[in-house]
Amino acid sequence: MDMNKIIGLAVISVTLIVLLRQYRPEYGVAASLMAGLLLLFLIMEQVSPVLQEIQTLAQRTGLAQEHTSILLKSLGVCFVTQIACEACKDAGESSIASKVEMAGKVSIVVLSLPLFQELLKIVLRLIAG
Secondary structure: OOEEEHHHHHHHHHHHHHHHHHOOOHHHHHHHHHHHHHHHHHHHHHHHHHHHHHHHHHHHHHHHHHHHHHHHHHHHHHHHHHHHHHHHHOOOOOOHHHHHHHHHHHHHHHHHHHHHHHHHHHHHHHHHH
């Protein structure tokens, strides 16, 4: 990951956003969101090889594709939720941020239900016999 590019963009963005908020606060939030999205795209360029490696490792260990899929989807929900929460907090809406955080947690629980069901089946088989 080219951290110099990311750090440089972040520092320049923060400087511009701070200056913008002094004169036009309503544009500060929009600029912050735009900078965040740009940084996210820079980071996402580096994520694809990592995801491929995770899938390769999961196949080598015999982990079911469904389990890997649940893991990756949950990770995606975590990232998107974190970004949305920070954007809400930057806009001064901490109450909405907390609701988005709760929605992310519920979404992960819903995604994980098949794992819980499978785990329960295994426990029941062990108890039965």
